[in-house]
Amino acid sequence: MDVKQIDKYRFLIQKSFQKGMLIEGMIYADEELMEAIQRDETIKQVANVATLPGLVGRSLAMPDAHQGYGFAIGGVAAANINDGIVSAGGVGFDINCGVRLMASDFTVDEVKPKLDALLNQMFRDVPCGTGKSGVINLAYNDLDRVLKNGAVWAIENGFGSPEDLEHIEENGKMPSAEPSEVSDRAKERGRDQLGTLGSGNHFAEIQYVVEIYDEESARIFGLRKDQVTILIHSGSRGLGHQVCTDYLDIMQERMPKYGIRVVDKQLACVPIKSTEGQNYLAAMAAAANFAYANRQMIGHWIRQAFEKVMGSGNLKLVYDVPHNIAKFEEHIVENRKMKVLVHRKGATRAFPKHHPEIPKDYYEVGQPVLIPGSMGTCSYVLVGTDRAMKETFGSTCHGAGRAMSRHAAKKNISADELIRQLSQKGIHVKGASKSGLTEEKPEAYKDVSKVVDVVHNAGIALKVAKMVPIGVIKG
Amino acid sequence: MEKRYKILEHPADIGLEAYGASLEEMFVNCALGLINIIAGDVIINNSESLEISISALNIENLLVKWLSEILYLFDAKKFLMSFANIDYLSDTFLRAKLSGEKYNPEKHELKLYVKAATYHKLKIEKRNGIWTCYVYFDV
Numbered sequence A: 001m002d003v004k005q006i007d008k009y010r011f012l013i014q015k016s017f018q019k020g021m022l023i024e025g026m027i028y029a030d031e032e033l034m035e036a037i038q039r040d041e042t043i044k045q046v047a048n049v050a051t052l053p054g055l056v057g058r059s060l061a062m063p064d065a066h067q068g069y070g071f072a073i074g075g076v077a078a079a080n081i082n083d084g085i086v087s088a089g090g091v092g093f094d095i096n097c098g099v100r101l102m103a104s105d106f107t108v109d110e111v112k113p114k115l116d117a118l119l120n121q122m123f124r125d126v127p128c129g130t131g132k133s134g135v136i137n138l139a140y141n142d143l144d145r146v147l148k149n150g151a152v153w154a155i156e157n158g159f160g161s162p163e164d165l166e167h168i169e170e171n172g173k174m175p176s177a178e179p180s181e182v183s184d185r186a187k188e189r190g191r192d193q194l195g196t197l198g199s200g201n202h203f204a205e206i207q208y209v210v211e212i213y214d215e216e217s218a219r220i221f222g223l224r225k226d227q228v229t230i231l232i233h234s235g236s237r238g239l240g241h242q243v244c245t246d247y248l249d250i251m252q253e254r255m256p257k258y259g260i261r262v263v264d265k266q267l268a269c270v271p272i273k274s275t276e277g278q279n280y281l282a283a284m285a286a287a288a289n290f291a292y293a294n295r296q297m298i299g300h301w302i303r304q305a306f307e308k309v310m311g312s313g314n315l316k317l318v319y320d321v322p323h324n325i326a327k328f329e330e331h332i333v334e335n336r337k338m339k340v341l342v343h344r345k346g347a348t349r350a351f352p353k354h355h356p357e358i359p360k361d362y363y364e365v366g367q368p369v370l371i372p373g374s375m376g377t378c379s380y381v382l383v384g385t386d387r388a389m390k391e392t393f394g395s396t397c398h399g400a401g402r403a404m405s406r407h408a409a410k411k412n413i414s415a416d417e418l419i420r421q422l423s424q425k426g427i428h429v430k431g432a433s434k435s436g437l438t439e440e441k442p443e444a445y446k447d448v449s450k451v452v453d454v455v456h457n458a459g460i461a462l463k464v465a466k467m468v469p470i471g472v473i474k475g
Numbered sequence B: 001m002e003k004r005y006k007i008l009e010h011p012a013d014i015g016l017e018a019y020g021a022s023l024e025e026m027f028v029n030c031a032l033g034l035i036n037i038i039a040g041d042v043i044i045n046n047s048e049s050l051e052i053s054i055s056a057l058n059i060e061n062l063l064v065k066w067l068s069e070i071l072y073l074f075d076a077k078k079f080l081m082s083f084a085n086i087d088y089l090s091d092t093f094l095r096a097k098l099s100g101e102k103y104n105p106e107k108h109e110l111k112l113y114v115k116a117a118t119y120h121k122l123k124i125e126k127r128n129g130i131w132t133c134y135v136y137f138d139v
Helices: A031-038 A042-049 A108-125 A140-149 A151-156 A162-167 A184-191 A215-221 A237-258 A275-310 A386-391 A406-410 A415-424 A434-439 A448-458 B023-039 B059-077
Strands: A003-007 A010-013 A025-028 A055-066 A073-080 A085-087 A098-107 A203-212 A227-234 A269-271 A316-322 A324-333 A336-345 A368-371 A379-383 A428-431 A462-474 B005-009 B014-020 B048-055 B079-089 B093-102 B123-127 B130-138
Touching: A010 A042, A025 A042, A025 A448, A031 A042, A031 A055, A031 A448, A042 A055, A042 A073, A055 A324, A055 A448, A085 A275, A085 A336, A098 A108, A098 A275, A098 A368, A108 A203, A108 A227, A108 A275, A108 A428, A108 A462, A140 A151, A140 A184, A140 A275, A151 A162, A151 A275, A162 A316, A184 A237, A184 A275, A184 B059, A203 A215, A215 A379, A215 A462, A227 A275, A227 A462, A237 A269, A237 A275, A237 B059, A269 A275, A275 A316, A275 A324, A316 A368, A324 A386, A368 A448, A379 A448, A406 A434, A406 B005, A415 A428, A415 A434, A428 A434, A448 A462, B005 B023, B014 B023, B023 B059, B023 B079, B023 B130, B048 B059, B059 B079, B059 B093, B059 B123, B059 B130
Parallel strands: A025 A055, A428 A462
Antiparallel strands: A003 A010, A010 A025, A055 A073, A073 A336, A085 A269, A098 A227, A098 A316, A203 A227, A203 A462, A324 A336, A368 A379, A379 A462, B005 B014, B014 B130, B048 B093, B079 B093, B123 B130
């Protein structure tokens, strides 16, 4: 058998699965999710990634994995920095698409009577939807400052407070960012999109904590039962998409110079140490900073909406994580400590307690891992583990994963009917596009609880808390 | 030609199968299909026009760059294309005149935000005398 089930939650893709595989693959799933994974080309894409030069460990896929472009969504691959490659497709088009969680001082019973007013205020204050421009008009030099400084720029310009930075991965700024490596076209796409939620599966949600699984971690993260939380899912908008588009092209053109051949054009890559590789990483970091600034600004406007409607905008930033990114990290591979470039495409960093890169106040428990569900279901806070460090380059899943096409999702239900159904479940929805709304209906996605149970049981992140939504704004 | 393009769907993807009696026509129809994915069947006026030229490594690369250009013009310049006239096309270069108008939220309801055109399962072929391409978008 080329695909060998190792235990209840691990499926090994042996090198014999496909010619040219240089390393093995591993898929984290239970039998039910594996069945869904086998319905599309996810396993083939995991195997394709395993053919890229200079990768170490295994080519990984998380339980929410589904077919992507080149790399599967839900994939993790780490490259040796000496002879390994960097792939723009291994990060994806939405660079630093990620999740931010903020915790309020309110209980669900305190917020419910004012929920509609709160959602309306959020919908007014946070620009969302396709083609929607932001309210920030950036001068040319200002955009470069955003790209260089990320959330630090946002805070210096009045969006949030300095203590937020400690609770953002990389402290909200990738220092390796080089705005000059971002094309003018990418900057043009991004300039009026800073501080916008976007559309598709991006949203901002008012939720409350329904269950605590790990009292100690929850207490340290500042989470308690019945507490209202806010979850933001957004990324680097058109700027990030254009950076990926530009560098896919550059990588494709320059690959032959480095003697690299790939089985799928979308896997185009260049050596990390090459000029093109370094330029991409500098541009990717700049786009990541744009996304950090973006979520910081959206978070600020939601705090203001709470201030106006609830009388207090005290929303503590629990954490902010990217799930589309490539980062240099130290890991132990075959008993040797080495520096690698970890590509996470639809996967979340899940560092354990005592790791030097996590916030001081979370040092004794580990990094919060934020897993958004689909609209109208539930979301989770998990915590990173040592096992993730050993097996998955400190990575875990990122969400539910799509299970139904947009066309199929739109069939049999109108937006008004969906809004009515969700409202019956106690979830109020405000969406900029009715068509977009039905495409994101809960049934269009895999069950996030099943995804989270697999990573919990496999030990590559552990459950801390579960939240359910009461209000959603969508693009 | 009766049908210019067909929209292809998969759980995570949306794509196009576009046709043309010539490669030029197939390129134009593919761009019209992309605009349809973004803006639906709304009528777009020809009040503005602009000229573009694109060079590429090969014909597949040229098709992706052409579609990326249409996306860039929409996302950065708010330009919705209604028609294109390709007056020169080789495997590695094209020159075209685009007609269209600026996106107007009062008039155009946008259906889907497209992030990028991809090389995923990209194919260009001549079938029964008809040029056909398959291309998928990240949305």
